[in-house]
Structures are given as structure tokens and as C-alpha cells.
Amino acid sequence: MSAVVETIEAMERPPLSMGSRLEGELLEVSMGPQHPSTHGVFRMNVALDGEIVRKLKPVFGYLHRNHEKIGENTSYLGSMPYTDRLDYFCSMTNNWAYALSVEKLAGIEVPERAEYLRVILAELTRLQNHASLLGFLLSDMGAWGTPLMYAFREREKILDLFESLAGSRMMCDYMRFGGCRVDASEEWLAGAQQIVDRFPKFLDEFEELILGNEIVIGRTQNVGKLSAELAVNAGITGPMLRACGVNYDIRKIDCYGFYPRFKFRIPLGEHGDTYDRLMMRALEMRESVEILKQAFAQIAPGPIVNPKVKVRAFRPPVGEAYGRIEGPKGELGFYLISDGAPNPYRYRVRPPSFINLTVLEDLCLGHTVADVMVILGSIDIVMGEVDR
Amino acid sequence: MESLGEIKSRIEAAVFGAKIEIMQNGSPSQQHSLLIDNEHAVAVARFLRVDPALYLDFCSNVTGVDWLDRVVKKTTKVKKIVDGQEKEVVETSEEKIPGYLEAVYHLYSITHKHGPVIIRMRTSDRADGTHLPSLTPVWRSAEFQEREIFDLYGIRFGGHPDLRRILMWDEFENYPMRKDYHEPDDYEWEPTPHDDVMEKAKVHYPPRPEMDGAEKITSQP
Numbered sequence: 001m002s003a004v005v006e007t008i009e010a011m012e013r014p015p016l017s018m019g020s021r022l023e024g025e026l027l028e029v030s031m032g033p034q035h036p037s038t039h040g041v042f043r044m045n046v047a048l049d050g051e052i053v054r055k056l057k058p059v060f061g062y063l064h065r066n067h068e069k070i071g072e073n074t075s076y077l078g079s080m081p082y083t084d085r086l087d088y089f090c091s092m093t094n095n096w097a098y099a100l101s102v103e104k105l106a107g108i109e110v111p112e113r114a115e116y117l118r119v120i121l122a123e124l125t126r127l128q129n130h131a132s133l134l135g136f137l138l139s140d141m142g143a144w145g146t147p148l149m150y151a152f153r154e155r156e157k158i159l160d161l162f163e164s165l166a167g168s169r170m171m172c173d174y175m176r177f178g179g180c181r182v183d184a185s186e187e188w189l190a191g192a193q194q195i196v197d198r199f200p201k202f203l204d205e206f207e208e209l210i211l212g213n214e215i216v217i218g219r220t221q222n223v224g225k226l227s228a229e230l231a232v233n234a235g236i237t238g239p240m241l242r243a244c245g246v247n248y249d250i251r252k253i254d255c256y257g258f259y260p261r262f263k264f265r266i267p268l269g270e271h272g273d274t275y276d277r278l279m280m281r282a283l284e285m286r287e288s289v290e291i292l293k294q295a296f297a298q299i300a301p302g303p304i305v306n307p308k309v310k311v312r313a314f315r316p317p318v319g320e321a322y323g324r325i326e327g328p329k330g331e332l333g334f335y336l337i338s339d340g341a342p343n344p345y346r347y348r349v350r351p352p353s354f355i356n357l358t359v360l361e362d363l364c365l366g367h368t369v370a371d372v373m374v375i376l377g378s379i380d381i382v383m384g385e386v387d388r
Numbered sequence: 389m390e391s392l393g394e395i396k397s398r399i400e401a402a403v404f405g406a407k408i409e410i411m412q413n414g415s416p417s418q419q420h421s422l423l424i425d426n427e428h429a430v431a432v433a434r435f436l437r438v439d440p441a442l443y444l445d446f447c448s449n450v451t452g453v454d455w456l457d458r459v460v461k462k463t464t465k466v467k468k469i470v471d472g473q474e475k476e477v478v479e480t481s482e483e484k485i486p487g488y489l490e491a492v493y494h495l496y497s498i499t500h501k502h503g504p505v506i507i508r509m510r511t512s513d514r515a516d517g518t519h520l521p522s523l524t525p526v527w528r529s530a531e532f533q534e535r536e537i538f539d540l541y542g543i544r545f546g547g548h549p550d551l552r553r554i555l556m557w558d559e560f561e562n563y564p565m566r567k568d569y570h571e572p573d574d575y576e577w578e579p580t581p582h583d584d585v586m587e588k589a590k591v592h593y594p595p596r597p598e599m600d601g602a603e604k605i606t607s608q609p
Contacts, residue, residue: 105415106415230528234531235528317416322494333449354532
């Protein structure tokens with residue numbers, strides 16, 4: 001009998017190493033790159049105290065293919081389809097940013113109809129990017145399947161529009177220097193208008209389903225708070241910056257394209273937490289719908305490409321230019337240096353989601369591992385753009 | 389926003405000893421830039437960041453540029469006396485411009501909604517002197533982007549909090565965005581135990597005896 005009691009005592013005695021662990025020894029965990037909620041091949045080295053994050057270092061480069069070097073070795077137009085692969089959710093806005101920079105570099109004017117088409121396609125891109133982001137974010141929170149499928153149902157309609165116009169759903173390669181590649185027919189515009197008109201209905205439904213949900217509120221409010229000063233200093237752009245209450249939208253500041261012709265508002269957040277970032281996307285979709293409605297009313301027939309632009313042997317004058325647009329994820333810029341050759345001397349992409357990750361550690365400190373996934377989801381990264 | 393010339397004179401008045409040069413940009417974009425000297429770069433950046441009229445609080449884009457050693461050929465017509473007669477002779481002279489690496493910063497102001505003001509810094513050469521001061525203490529957005537420049541161009545930023553390779557793997561040795569970079573034939577190759585074993589095996593065992601010559605058919609004349 002007594003021997004049995006002794007063994008039980010020995011088993012219940014904690015091992016010697018437990019003492020220091022209870023006092024807060026940090027455990028280093030590598031999250032990713034093969035994890036569904038890291039949105040691609042993103043990895044974080046996390047130092048954990050229990051379940052609380054005490055340190056976080058992002059690790060990049062699993063999808064690095066030196067996009068910029070390839071851009072320097074290709075002709076100006078040759079890089080256009082390659083920009084699709086940066087942020088593969090938003091190939092239209094990538095194309096536009098690149099076309100805008102080359103147009104600045106070479107001083108090219110864009111005809112009116114092409115500008116309208118660009119605005120329409122960029123706003124459609126914003127709609128589908130934000131819709132699918134919300135779906136993914138809820139998927140990360142554990143609302144597995146249903147919200148994502150609702151979002152994808154709407155995204156699918158917009159991708160079908162892209163396919164019927166540009167020939168490809170995601171790799172559109174649609175913009176050209178001084179215009180667009182193919183004209184949109186009246187039927188296409190009517191179909192697009194129909195989809196846009198029905199979009200607010202989906203938004204009402206989606207917002208009712210999700211944004212008032214108790215679990216969503218519990219998991220996002222006061223999680224990953226970002227102050228406005230830090231956001232500005234760390235170069236955060238896009239919905240993530242505006243969620244902190246900073247009124248900075250390049251569509252209003254730079255007045256590129258035909259955005260000054262449209263009436264729309266800039267939604268602003270108040271707290272800079274994950275819930276505000278989530279709301280920002282929902283509210284921006286409503287403003288995009290407003291812009292689209294105005295664009296469909298204003299667009300008139302006309303040429304879609306500037307005939308003066310050389311397609312072959314296109315050589316911009318010597319110099320440099322930095323062009324930027326308000327992409328769905330933030331400020332997307334291209335910096336180009338021309339030495340008069342048919343390929344750029346320097347081709348640089350300013351990837352918004354890469355720079356938005358600068359503050360990831362600051363947002364996650366003190367939160368649990370499960371919150372890290374939600375915060376990362378609300379930053380909205382695409383690894384094709386982060387790693388380039 | 390005030391012109392670059394005004395900004396230049398104001399910086400020179402505020403930061404003692406700073407040397408600023410305006411770099412003209414011939415492209416239709418008309419985005420001229422300021423070349424600032426490395427010694428006073430951080431002080432100049434602080435001034436641009438804090439000055440109430442400029443208040444460039446948002447550093448949008450940071451990037452590197454590689455300029456190789458260049459030889460510029462100049463042809464000049466010189467009057468010379470040849471065989472007692474004055475003639476115009478075309479003389480060519482070569483001027484060597486040493487290469488350098490450049491870091492370019494695009495600055496905007498979110499408060500005043502103006503920009504860009506472009507500043508650039510140059511290293512003294514492309515080999516040993518690739519040092520520049522880091523502007524990350526002024527604008528945190530430069531943190532990852534300067535790391536990227538270090539990774540791809542090899543500019544060492546003094547004062548950067550965490551200067552490591554970011555996109556390439558840590559063991560990578562060269563700087564792939566430099567203009568004279570040649571990529572290896574096989575990235576994956578590395579000396580494996582297998583190769584060592586093969587070498588040892590060659591020493592250990594005698595070479596295989598020649599067969600009846602069937603395998604040499606192709607090499608026969």
C-alpha cells in the first residue's frame with residue numbers, strides 16, 4: 001500500500017523546470033509560413049508568455065522573385081502584365097498605378113472615356129477586395145465558410161465582369177500607357193451597373209449579419225489599437241490609416257484620374273482598433289458604389305487610347321517620376337527612372353501592405369495568439385505584393 | 389508649397405554647415421529633388437519633419453538606386469596649328485565618373501496635404517564606402533524599406549535599429565539589385581555531404597575497370 005502512495009506523490013510533484021516557466025519564461029513559436037490564416041506564405045516569429053505575445057518579428061521573402069529586377073530588364077509595356085501578379089486581388093489598380101507613373105514620366109494625356117473606365121474598374125476592384133477581405137477576416141475569427149462564401153458570391157460577379165472585359169478574371173492586364181486596352185460595350189456597362197445597383201443590398205445584409213454580431217465586436221473592439229501619430233510616422237496608408245481618424249485619401253489629395261468630378265465622402269474611424277478597420281472597409285464600399293453610380297451616368301463614348309503613344313520602341317525622356325494612387329490596400333506607388341532606353345533604369349514598387357506591416361509588432365504586443373490572426377487579417381496583406 | 393530653392397535656403401539657414409544641391413529632373417513629371425550631404429542628413433530630415441511650414445510627417449517611399457562607374461566621352465573642337473596652318477581638330481577626352489549608390493526618399497505632409505519633396509543621399513563609392521545614415525529614427529516607415537535597400541543594394545544604414553536581410557535569406561552573399569550582379573547558375577547548389585562522400589569514395593576505391601568498350605561507341609572517331 002505505502003509503495004503505491006509514494007508513486008502518486010512522485011507523479012504529482014511538478015518537474016523542476018516548471019518553476020522558471022511559471023515565472024514567465026518566453027516560448028518562441030514560429031507562426032507560418034504554412035498556415036491558412038497568414039494569408040499566404042507569411043511568417044511571424046513570436047515570443048509567447050503563456051498565450052500573450054511579448055515579441056513579434058515578421059519574416060518575409062518566401063514569395064520573393066525580385067520583381068523590380070525583372071521590371072528593369074523588361075520593356076515598359078512588358079512589365080504591365082507582371083504588375084497583375086503583385087497584389088493579385090487588385091490587378092486593375094496595380095495596372096493603373098503603373099500606367100499613371102509612366103504617363104507622368106513621359107507626359108502622356110489620357111482620353112476622357114479611358115479615365116472613366118479606369119475609375120469604374122478601380123472602384124469595382126475596391127468593392128471586391130474589401131468584400132473578400134471581410135470574408136477572410138471573419139474566416140480567421142472562426143466564422144468558417146458562410147461569410148466568406150457570401151463575400152465570394154459578390155466577388156464572383158465582379159470577376160465575371162473583368163473576364164468579359166479584359167479576358168481574365170484576376171490577371172487583367174487592362175490598362176495601357178495613355179488609355180485602356182479594350183473598350184467596354186454598352187451591354188457591359190449596363191451589366192456592371194446592374195451589379196453595382198444591387199450591391200448595397202448585399203452590404204445591408206452583410207453588415208446586419210456581421211458588424212453587429214456580439215462575437216465579432218468582442219473579438220475586434222479594443223484589439224490592436226493604433227494611434228494616429230504612430231500610423232502617420234510609420235507610413236501606414238489606406239483604410240488602416242483612416243481607421244485612426246487621419247483624413248488622407250490620395251483620391252482627394254492628388255486628384256488623379258477623374259476623382260475630382262465625383263462626389264464622395266471619406267469615412268474616418270475613431271479608435272484605430274480592429275473593429276474600426278473592419279468598419280472602414282464596409283463604409284468605403286458604400287462610397288465606391290456612389291462613385292460608380294456617378295461614373296456610369298457620366299461616361300460618354302469616345303476614344304479609349306491616346307493615339308500619340310508609341311506602342312513599339314516606347315522610350316520615355318530621361319528623368320524620373322513617382323506616381324501613386326489610392327489602392328484598396330493603401331498608397332500604391334511606382335518610382336521609375338528612365339535613361340532613355342526602352343526599359344526603365346530603375347523600377348520600384350511601393351507596396352502598401354508591406355509598409356503597413358511595419359506596425360504589426362506594436363499592434364500585437366499584449367494580445368493573445370488568436371488576436372494576432374485577427375489583427376493580421378485586418379491589415380489586409382497579399383504576399384505577392386509584400387515579397388515581390 | 390514653397391519652391392525647392394526656398395526650401396534649400398531655409399535648410400541651410402537652419403542646419404549649420406549642411407550642403408544641399410538641387411538635382412534637376414528633365415522628365416515631364418518635373419519632380420526635382422534635393423541632394424543632401426550624409427553628415428547632416430539626420431539633422432536635415434528632422435528639420436523637414438518638424439518645420440511648421442513644411443511638416444513632412446509622412447515618408448512614403450524609400451528606395452535605392454545603383455549608378456555604375458561611367459565613362460563620359462566628350463568631343464571638343466580645338467584650334468591647332470598643324471603643318472604651319474591653323475586647323476580645327478576634334479579631340480575626344482574621356483571623363484571617368486565613379487559610381488555610387490543612392491537612397492531616395494519621397495516625403496509628403498499629411499497635415500498640410502502637400503508633397504512630394506524628394507531627398508536623396510549618395511554613398512562615396514560602390515565597394516567599401518557604402519554607408520549612409522539611417523532616417524528610421526525620424527520616419528519609422530523607412531524601417532523595412534531601408535532594410536530592403538540593405539538587402540538588395542548593400543547600403544549600410546548607420547543607426548538603423550534592426551539592419552538585417554529582409555527578402556533574401558540571411559546566408560545570401562551578394563546584392564541582387566546592383567546593376568553588375570550576375571545570378572548564379574544554380575541557386576540551390578551547396579556542398580552537401582553527398583559530394584564529400586563521392587570524393588572520398590573516389591580515393592578509396594579504384595576507378596571502375598573499362599568494359600568491353602560498348603559505352604565508348606559515341607566517343608569513337
